[in-house]
Amino acid sequence: MTRSFLLPGLFLSLSIAAAPVLSEVAPTSMGADARVRSVLYSPVDVIRLDTQLRVNTAIELGTGERIDSVLLGDSEAFEVEVLSNRTTVSVKPKIAGAETNMTIYT
Secondary structure: HHHHHHHHHHHHHHHHHHHHHEEEEEEEOOOOOOOEEOOOOOOOOEEOOOOOOOEEEEEOOOOOOOOEEEEEOOOOOOEEOOOOOOOEEEEEOOOOOOOOOOEEEE
16 A cells, blocks of 8 residues: 555656756846846756847857857747857847747857
8 A cells, every 4th residue: 555655656756856847937137128138047947038020139148158059949930140259149030920949059
């Protein structure tokens, strides 16, 4: 009888422990200009970026980080460029309402 309770309890514990891995973080405003936002990076979080057609979004990495490569799920719907300083990536949607995932390797 103990085994039948142990396995469901273990499964529930693993489910709860895995929940932060699936969390999504939204950048927060940095002051007077709400368009400038910041997020504290954590390797277990997904950071949501909301973009607009004909508007550039710049992602600037922290001190000591340099971009090696950027991968997109839908590379036809977004224009992505790593700037020459290798610490900033420019993201601009080409299609209204486009959504994708993006991974930045440093």
